[in-house]
Amino acid sequence: MQTIYERLEKARFSISTPHECGYLxxxxxxxxxxxxxxxxxxxxxxxxxxYGFRRSGSLVYRPYCPLCRACIPVRIPVNRFSYDRAMxxxxxxxxxxxxxMVSAQYSEERFNLYSRYITSRHGDGPxxxxxxxxxxxxxxxxxxxxxxxxxxxQGRLVMVAVTDILPNSLSAVYTFFDPxxxxxxxxxxxxxxxxxxxxxxxxxxxxxGYYIQHCQKMSYKIRFHPLxxxxxxxxxxxxxxxxxxxxxxxxxxxxxxxxxxx
Numbered sequence: 092m093q094t095i096y097e098r099l100e101k102a103r104f105s106i107s108t109p110h111e112c113g114y115l116x117x118x119x120x121x122x123x124x125x126x127x128x129x130x131x132x133x134x135x136x137x138x139x140x141x142y143g144f145r146r147s148g149s150l151v152y153r154p155y156c157p158l159c160r161a162c163i164p165v166r167i168p169v170n171r172f173s174y175d176r177a178m179x180x181x182x183x184x185x186x187x188x189x190x191x192m193v194s195a196q197y198s199e200e201r202f203n204l205y206s207r208y209i210t211s212r213h214g215d216g217p218x219x220x221x222x223x224x225x226x227x228x229x230x231x232x233x234x235x236x237x238x239x240x241x242x243x244x245q246g247r248l249v250m251v252a253v254t255d256i257l258p259n260s261l262s263a264v265y266t267f268f269d270p271x272x273x274x275x276x277x278x279x280x281x282x283x284x285x286x287x288x289x290x291x292x293x294x295x296x297x298x299x300g301y302y303i304q305h306c307q308k309m310s311y312k313i314r315f316h317p318l319x320x321x322x323x324x325x326x327x328x329x330x331x332x333x334x335x336x337x338x339x340x341x342x343x344x345x346x347x348x349x350x351x352x353x
Contacts, residue, residue: 103126104123106155107121107122109121114303115161115306118156120159121155123152124151125144125151127151131151136257140298143164148232161304162301162302164301164320165319165320165330166260166296166298166326167282167297167318167319168319169290177279178279181279181280184275188250189242190241192238192239193239193241195230195238196231197226201248201251202221202223204269205221205267207269208270209267230265237254237264238256239253240252249275250280251266251268253266259296260295260297261288261289262298263281263298263299268281279314299312302320
């Protein structure tokens with residue numbers, strides 16, 4: 092039987108064409124995508140996470156932008172995690188929430204909450220006008236262990252944390268919550284709860300995806316300490332600081348011909 096490493100050595104990758112970055116306006120984005128035909132499992136995906144990959148549904152990818160290194164893979168070493176004052180307050184404020192682990196699958200109740208969240212937070216972006224198919228394609232990956240943690244307040248569903256349970260870690264895939272509960276800091280609470288769950292399950296890390304210094308929706312992760320980042324020298328608590336690509340799309344089109352005609 093082939094080992095994981097032998098399988099990975101035979102893995103193939105594809106590279107997307109350059110396209111406008113969804114996080115940094117005026118920048119180009121290029122994506123490196125793992126072979127979808129790889130015999131995926133939680134163990135294999137764990138290895139990809141350690142090399143800075145992430146998933147969207149069953150698509151395993153990482154940024155591969157030639158002019159920008161702003162997307163930095165980050166993770167929390169959960170046994171060394173330290174709460175600040177605001178996090179302690181958030182934790183105390185939400186102790187009335189009841190949490191249940193359920194199968195990762197569509198339900199009308201979850202989709203309605205997801206739709207409200209997307210409309211409130213991302214209504215002007217590519218995630219706008221969510222569909223059931225889009226919900227499933229974005230969150231589910233049948234070949235690995237994915238669970239939904241449901242958070243309820245007095246029986247009412249207020250948040251869902253989509254989490255991958257892997258051999259050595261948890262990976263926070265996506266969290267959506269009731270936009271009317273914004274004062275409860277549910278997004279922060281969801282990460283704090285997953286940290287405690289990772290400790291309970293004796294996992295070493297909680298993966299948070301990418302930290303992007305100059306993107307408000309992605310820069311919040313720097314608040315969690317200690318935070319480990321992946322650079323050319325491996326994982327460390329030294330967080331690299333990269334300036335985003337400052338070249339505008341029309342300049343790149345003129346000077347390098349990277350974009351196709353519309």
